[in-house]
Each structure stands twice: as structure tokens, then as C-alpha cells.
Amino acid sequence: MxxxxxxxxxxxxxxxxxxxxxxxxxxxxxxxxxxxxxxxxxxxxxxxxxxxxxxxxxxxxxxxxxxxxxxxxxxxxxxxxxxxxxxxxxxxxxxxxxxxxxxxxVPRGGLEALTRLALREVLPRPWLFNPAVAVGKVLKPFLPSVLGDKIPAAAGGPAKPRPTAVRQRKVLALAGCVQPGLAPNINAAAARVLDRLGIQMIEEQKAGCCGALRFHLNAQEAALDDMRRNIDAWWPHVEAGAEAILMTASGCGAHVKEYGHLLQDDPAYAAKAARIAELTKDAAELVLAQKEALLPLLAHQPAAGRKVAFHSPCTLQHGQGIRGVVEELLAAAGFTLTPVADSHLCCGSAGTYSILQPELSKQLRDNKLSALGAGLPEVIATANIGCLTHLQSGGAPRGTPSAVPVRHWVELLEEQLPQT
The missing domain is CATH 1.10.1060.10 (Alpha-helical ferredoxin)
Known part of the structure; x- marks a missing residue:
């Protein structure tokens, strides 16, 4: 061109x-x-x-x-x-x-501008977001559906205890903005899986939003500051030998893997950003690399024949180019994977898209739920908190008698490990 x-x-x-x-x-x-x-x-x-x-x-x-x-x-x-x-x-x-x-x-005005401002300022700050969710659960029956649908019951339940053992192998993990408030057990489950594989998972409290949310809402300078803050928070752990930066939300992973490119013109951060991007791994990548140690631990019998439909988030399959990895891990745990038509298509969550473009988002969600429900799974698994809550808000897929629970795949995997 x-x-x-x-x-x-x-x-x-x-x-x-x-x-x-x-x-x-x-x-x-x-x-x-x-x-x-x-x-x-x-x-x-x-x-x-x-x-x-x-x-x-x-x-x-x-x-x-x-x-x-x-x-x-x-x-x-x-x-x-x-x-x-x-x-x-x-x-x-x-x-x-x-x-x-x-x-x-063409600057925005009125309610549109205020909505985007609120999303940029509230979602990346757990100290604002978590109380808002708590209030939202109380007021959910009175909220517009575009907001009420985004306030689920605790996805996957409350967080189970995290392991306390100190391991020689260590990885950093990003807690994320909204995930701790919406689905607190996801990172806890990841920590338990890794502990069984001899790896300690650490969350650095000084890290925060990965920057994707502000970046895609056209507050790019603020997003770059979010990235720099995370690099500063993680860098001492990197120097101390942390072997990876773990992402349990594929949306965050896709963005952090671009830190090197996005900060390449910043002389103070370019080299560090490139190293952070290099170390960043989706949880599926890291767990699959430990498959030899994982297989003997998996208790196949409880999951034998249990049908699961996997929704691969766009940020996993397109953004990070990771395909078939979660499916391999679930199959190794004894689950039966049901076919999903048009699995390459988006579910309509897409960060804040489900709030800003609700009509299109709901059409995509309903289409995705139909595809996921066609094989009559007992559970739907995914790898991103946005997809999880969005699919969960859709109720029962067409053709199924009731809503199918939506879980993060790492929680399903962890439940197949022998309890200690």
C-alpha cells in the first residue's frame, strides 16, 4: 500500500x-x-x-x-x-x-467522556474497584443490565489457602486489577499448582495494572507510567533470579509481552522492558513446561469423562499465539474436551468493549455461548477474567437446560491434583 x-x-x-x-x-x-x-x-x-x-x-x-x-x-x-x-x-x-x-x-464529550474517564480511573485501582463491586452486588437488581451483568457472584468461589512453603525456584505473578475482586481463587489455584511442581509464586504488592486498560482507552501516557511502575516493582526480583513473570489473565499477558516494543524509545526503561517482556509467560506455558512433573500428580479418576468446553481468549490465541496448550493440560487431567465451532471468534468481552459497545458485545457473547454449549459440557473453561465474567453473565447457552458454570482452567487443573 x-x-x-x-x-x-x-x-x-x-x-x-x-x-x-x-x-x-x-x-x-x-x-x-x-x-x-x-x-x-x-x-x-x-x-x-x-x-x-x-x-x-x-x-x-x-x-x-x-x-x-x-x-x-x-x-x-x-x-x-x-x-x-x-x-x-x-x-x-x-x-x-x-x-x-x-x-x-474528535474529542468526546458528555456521558461518553465521563464513562471512559471512570473506566480509566476506577478499574485499574483495586482500592476503588473492589468496594464498588461489593456495593454493586447489593444494588445489582436495580442497575442497568450493561452494568449489572458485569457483577457476577464470586467466580469459582472464595480464594482457598495459598501455600506457605519457600521454594528455590520462584516466579512473579501479576495480581491484576479486577481479578482479585471478581475471582480471587484464580491466582490462589495457580500458586497451589506451582507449589506442587516445586515453584513458589510471588505477587509483588507494588505492581499494579498492566497498563492495557488505559492504553486501549487512549490514555497512553498514563498507561506507559503503569508499565514503568511495574518494571520498577519487578526488577529487584528479576535481579534476584525470578525465572518468569506469570500471567493468569491472558489479556494482561498479551500486553506485558509488548512492554519492550511500547517502551523501546524510553532510554531509561527500554532494556528493562525488553527483559520483562522476554520473561513473561502465560500460566499455561509455564505449567506445560513442567508437564513431566505434573503428569504423575494428576488424579484422573475424578475428572474421567467430565465434559469441558474451552473458550480460548483472543489475547491467548491471537495476541500471544498460544493454541492447544490449555486443551492439552485439561486432557491430561482427564477431561473430555467438547468441540467448539468458530473457536477463533471473540466472545465480545474485549476489555471494556462489553460496557462501551453492549449491543454488539451481547450478540457475540450469545453466539459464543451457543458454540460452547453445543457439546453439552458440564463446565466452560477459559483463560482470561474478562471472558470469564462476560460469558458467565450470559446465562444458559441456547439448547442447554441451565447455565453452565464458567471457570478458569487452572482452577479445574488444581482440583485434579491430590489434596495435601
Whole structure:
């Protein structure tokens, strides 16, 4: 694709990156076949190729309207198009750059601006978010469905005790923003699994939000500050020999793995950010690497024949390129995996998308639940807190008599280990 970027951006780092990405696109349109919003809306401008044209127009100095912003807002950033693209177009980075420019040219106002401000300021801060969830559970019957649906009962129940043994092998883990308040047992289960494998899991309290939430809400400078804070918090542990930075939320993992790229122009943090990105592992990657030690521990009988449908989050399969790993671990634990049609498609959670684009999000959720429920599973497993709570809010999948519980896969795996 030929480009003529406007003077305001062409010589900036963002402009140079955008120009390189645009030039890799060959207009083939393969991306539209796997784009969830294009499938729902049938509009070229609500597919990756159309959005690329819109961003190109903006960066070349063309007109920017609220309609332009709407088409970019509707993108889930699921990155399914990147998995499909034969040319390796880094669409998500182009989208980040384009959205920021559009946001500056067509600022939001009123309730829309306040909603995004609240999401940026409340969700990344557990000391604000957790009390809000507690109040929300009380007021849930009176809240609009777009908010009430996001307040589940404790997903997976309260946190079970964490191991106290000190191990020679240590990994860091990110607690996350909303996960401790919504599903506190996920990291506790991961800690118990790793403890049985001879690895101690540590959460550094000075770390906080990974930065993805603010970054994708166009508060990119604040997001970079979130990243720098985490690097500062983790670095002493890295120097002390922590062998990995563990992510139990695939959305966080996809973002932290990009720290090196996002901070490459920061001379004080570039090298450290690259090292942090290199050390970051999804929980599935780390556990699979210990499979030889894990297999003798698995108690197959309780799960024998128990049917589970696995929803692979976009941030796992497209963002991190991890496919089949969780399924392998669940199968090793004795679960029977049911087939899931169109497993590459997004469930509609996509960070704050389910709040900001509720109608499209619900359509995608209902479609996903139908696909997951087709094999009549006893439980649905996933790898990201956003997907978990979003699917849980959908109730019973079509064709099933009742709602199917949604759990994090590491909790299911941990329950198959002999109790000590």
C-alpha cells in the first residue's frame, strides 16, 4: 500500500511505525473472513481492511469525523485478522496509533467522556474497584443490565489457602486489577499448582495494572507510567533470579509481552522492558513446561469423562499465539474436551468493549455461548477474567437446560491434583 503521511505525524516514531505497517497491507481482504464485527454488520468499514483505509486517510491528513471514530470504536482489537493475514500486518498497533490521532481530532464529550474517564480511573485501582463491586452486588437488581451483568457472584468461589512453603525456584505473578475482586481463587489455584511442581509464586504488592486498560482507552501516557511502575516493582526480583513473570489473565499477558516494543524509545526503561517482556509467560506455558512433573500428580479418576468446553481468549490465541496448550493440560487431567465451532471468534468481552459497545458485545457473547454449549459440557473453561465474567453473565447457552458454570482452567487443573 502506497502512503503519503501528513507532516504532523510522518517523522514521529508513531508515524514511522504506522507507515511501515500500512505498506505491508496488500488489500487481499482475507482478514474480513475472520473479523467478528464484519460478520455481524457486513460493512467494509467495520472490518480490518476498511479500518486500515480509514486510518490511512486520517494519517494522510484527510477528514476525521465521529463516524470515523465509531468504526474504530467498534473494533474489538481481538487480532483474529492478524492470525489470518498472510502479509503479517500488525493491525493492532496501527489501530492504537489511529485511535489516538482520531481521539485528539474528535474529542468526546458528555456521558461518553465521563464513562471512559471512570473506566480509566476506577478499574485499574483495586482500592476503588473492589468496594464498588461489593456495593454493586447489593444494588445489582436495580442497575442497568450493561452494568449489572458485569457483577457476577464470586467466580469459582472464595480464594482457598495459598501455600506457605519457600521454594528455590520462584516466579512473579501479576495480581491484576479486577481479578482479585471478581475471582480471587484464580491466582490462589495457580500458586497451589506451582507449589506442587516445586515453584513458589510471588505477587509483588507494588505492581499494579498492566497498563492495557488505559492504553486501549487512549490514555497512553498514563498507561506507559503503569508499565514503568511495574518494571520498577519487578526488577529487584528479576535481579534476584525470578525465572518468569506469570500471567493468569491472558489479556494482561498479551500486553506485558509488548512492554519492550511500547517502551523501546524510553532510554531509561527500554532494556528493562525488553527483559520483562522476554520473561513473561502465560500460566499455561509455564505449567506445560513442567508437564513431566505434573503428569504423575494428576488424579484422573475424578475428572474421567467430565465434559469441558474451552473458550480460548483472543489475547491467548491471537495476541500471544498460544493454541492447544490449555486443551492439552485439561486432557491430561482427564477431561473430555467438547468441540467448539468458530473457536477463533471473540466472545465480545474485549476489555471494556462489553460496557462501551453492549449491543454488539451481547450478540457475540450469545453466539459464543451457543458454540460452547453445543457439546453439552458440564463446565466452560477459559483463560482470561474478562471472558470469564462476560460469558458467565450470559446465562444458559441456547439448547442447554441451565447455565453452565464458567471457570478458569487452572482452577479445574488444581482440583485434579491430590489434596495435601
Amino acid at each position: 502506497q502512503t503519503q503521511l501528513a507532516d504532523f505525524i510522518k517523522d514521529t516514531p508513531a508515524g514511522k511505525e504506522a507507515d511501515a505497517i500500512l505498506r505491508t497491507c496488500v488489500h487481499c481482504g482475507f482478514c474480513t473472513a475472520t473479523c467478528p464485527t464484519y460478520q455481524l454488520l457486513g460493512d467494509e468499514l467495520d472490518g480490518p481492511r476498511g479500518r486500515i483505509y480509514l486510518i490511512k486517510q486520517v494519517l494522510e491528513g484527510g477528514p476525521v469525523t465521529e463516524r470515523t471514530r465509531l468504526h474504530l470504536d467498534r473494533c474489538l482489537t481481538c487480532r483474529s485478522c492478524e492470525t489470518t493475514c498472510p502479509s503479517g500486518v500488525k493491525y493492532h498497533r496501527l489501530l492504537d496509533i489511529g485511535r489516538q490521532v482520531v481521539e485528539e481530532r
